[in-house]
């Protein structure tokens with residue numbers, strides 16, 4: 491208590507960053523096809539992807555389909571999906587990461 495604040499601030503900041511990183515959990519992703527909540531959400535490394543903040547993928551075994559959730563600049567997200575579609579060879583639909591609005 492009341493000890494040299496400035497001395498500990500660096501460690502505090504690291505600790506806080508670590509805590510923030512740990513709390514940045516993947517969003518809940520629902521399968522695009524069956525709407526089931528997918529438990530295994532894989533975080534994609536987006537550090538090399540300009541304009542993309544976060545990208546997650548979840549696989550639905552019953553549907554044998556991947557659902558993606560990507561966050562970032564609109565143009566970058568679009569480019570990301572375009573690249574996905576090319577690599578997958580079929581249409582890739584945006585994942586749902588928030589409650590559905592009225593149908």
Ligand SMILES: [Zn+2]
Pocket residue numbers: 521522523524525526550551552553554555
């Ligand atoms: Zn499904």
